[in-house]
Amino acid sequence: MQQKLYYPAGSDQLRNDLMLQVLYLVHDLSDPAVRRRVVMLQAGGAVVSLAGFRRSLEPVAEVAGVAPIDLGRTGDGRFAQRLAAVVQAAWTLKAALRHVARPDVIIGRNLEMLALANRARAIFSADVPIVYECLDVHRLLLRQDLAGKAIRSAERALGRNAALLITSSPAFIRQYFEPFGQAGMPVELVENKVLELGQEPGRTIRPAPVPVADEPWKIGWFGALRCRRSLELLSEFSRLMEGRVEIILRGRPAYTExxxxxxxxxxxxFMQFHGAYRNPEDLPRIYGEVHFSWAIDFFEEGQNSNWLLPNRLYEGCRHQCVPIAMQGTETAQFLKALDIGFLLARPDADALVALFDQLDGEQYESARARVAAQDRSTWICNEDDCRALVGRLRALVPVRGHSVVRVAA
Known part of the structure; x- marks a missing residue:
């Protein structure tokens, strides 16, 4: 029989105390993906305290209703500066966290924050479990020189206190954590799915209509725009197509790249950039304006880019955009298993031209119908998924705390 927690009337503080207390340490408070994870934890029944660095010029006032602790500004690609910032933050972390309630779990989002998670654990209690959230495997971790070996050694040392690894693609486990001996803890796969809370299961998706007459096909490249090769390839391709295809860019460009x-x-x-967007609020609108989603990334080709399952894969397919991916990648393997999308054999404009030269409305509608036919759980994360994640975190916590009255359902 299912058991429920019983809270006496007026016991909001007791209920809050019984909820999982999570300290979330992040590398970029301004990253929309951080907001999504905070919302996910909250929806699962956790109280989140948030601290981290930021890449934005201005401080971040709130993230999903949480006032974050700002540890300072860091820059894309400025690894020496980021290392110095972590060292500085480690010295001042006790003061920075002085008003934070003792957490049940500490999550460090990427390697530099795993270091601070270890420091926070020493501040609060040695029995607070640490979770290492790693959603990208940076090229520095894969180098075979002394620098690469030193960074991997540091990751292994910092990971000894981690009770769980959260990652977003099984290829990260197969290609990095297992062969390099970096995964000494259990692993939880949390894909980059679209967060949909309180949505009706049958809510209407309005995909872009098939072009008629001289109207162009539209390819959307949305999210973290960091791949210069993709930008150049899409530029060359759209010029070759002479207006028959337009490229729509949205999101946050990594200007250092x-x-x-x-x-x-x-x-x-034949290319337009429309700036940042709200995720998930704006997704139906922006994906409803394009026919295809660009699910290709050459940023760290042969390594992280080949292994990841990007946000835009789930976002586009959720809104019935047909994905375009590169053969030989984890994304291609994912799409092949579902028999959806288009895969390029070569990373060049001619391969794209060949794809679109043979494409007509009927073929496109068939491809889109296969995407639409997939179970929505393939693309979305709902309240049950949020509760399951928080439940997984709760299972890490040592037994201690309050006396709770339980009543049968």
Whole structure:
């Protein structure tokens, strides 16, 4: 028989005390993916305290209703500066966390925050479990020189106190954590699915209509825009198509990876950049304006880019956009298993031209119908998934605390 917690009338503080207390340490408070994870933890029944660095110029006032503790600003690609910031934060962390309730679980989002999670554990209690959240395997971790070996050694040492590893793609386990001996803890796969809370299961998806007459096909490249090769490839392709295909860009460009992103896009006749968007609030609208989602990333080709399952894969398919991916990647393997999407054999504009030269409305509708036919749970995370994640975290916590009256359902 299912058991429920019983809270006496007026016992909001007791109920709050009984909820899982999570300290979430993040590398970028301004990252929309951090907001999504905070919301997911809250929806699962956790109280979240948030601290971390930021990449934005201005401080972040709140994240999903949580006032974060700002540990300072760091920069993309500035690894020496980030290391110095972590060292500085470690010295001042006790003071920074002085008003934070003792957590039940500490989550460190990526390696630098795993280091601070270990420091926070020493501040609060040695029996607080640490969770290592690793959603990308940076190229520095894969180097075979002394620097790479030193970083992996540091990761193993910091991971000894971790009770759980959260990652988003099984390829990260197969290609990195297991062969390099970095995964000494249990693993929880949490894919980059679209967070949908309180949504009706049958809510209407309005995909973009098939072009008629001289209207163009539209490819959407949304999210973290960091791949210069994708930008150049889509530029060349759209020019070759002479207006029959348009490229729509939305999200946050990694300006350190481009010589002049804004100038480049402004000079393109068939490419547009529409800036940042809210996730998940804006997803139905922006994906409803394009026919295809660009699920290709050459940023760390042969390594992280080949192994990840990106946010845009789930977002696009949830809204019935047909994904375009590269053969030989984890994304391609994922799509092949479902028999959906289009896969490029070669990473060049000619391969894209060949795909679109043979594409007509009927073929596209068939491809989109196969995407639409997939179970929605393939693409979305709902309240049950949030509760399951928090339940997994709760299982890590040593037995201690309150006396709770239980009543049968």
């Amino acid at each position: 481009f010589e002049d992103f804004d100038g480049f896009v402004a000079a393109e006749p």
